[in-house]
Amino acid sequence: MLAAQWRSWHLRHLSIALFSLLAFGCSAESEFTQTDCEYLNEDYLIVSFSSDSASRTLSIGNSALTFKGTTLKDMKWLAEYSDIQSVSFENEVVLKITLKSGFAKNIGEVSDSCKVLINKHFEERGVVW
DSSP states (O other): OHHHHHHHHHHHHHHHHHHHHHHHSSOOGGGOEEEEEEEEETTEEEEEEEOSSOEEEEEEOSSEEEEEESSTTOOOEEEEGGGEEEEEEETTTEEEEEETTSOEEEEEEOOHHHHHHHHHHHHHTTOOO
16 A cells, blocks of 8 residues: 555656746747857857756858757757758847758847858858858
8 A cells, every 4th residue: 555655746746847847848949048159169159048947059061050959849960051051040139040951940030240140151152041
């Protein structure tokens, strides 16, 4: 009897913990705001984002970009420039990347100065979408 109560208590708390992780650990994409935007070296522009409970990093290199986040929905991925359909700014502030496969991701809000750096980085490499 005691073992059954113990299992029931643990299952209930495990369910609550999983629900909390899903509900609060996965921040909406528009809630991410750029916290840093600078060159690691002349080849890599690193843009960092955060929300109340998570963070994201976009590394933009010479021929590809890498995305890494800390939520369950944010899988790490790499996209060669040839795989990218567009890099745009929704409502002039939310960085959005769309791949030729149809996958699209709103990364987060960027400042005007970071938007200029991103556009310049692609322009210097002859990449236009």
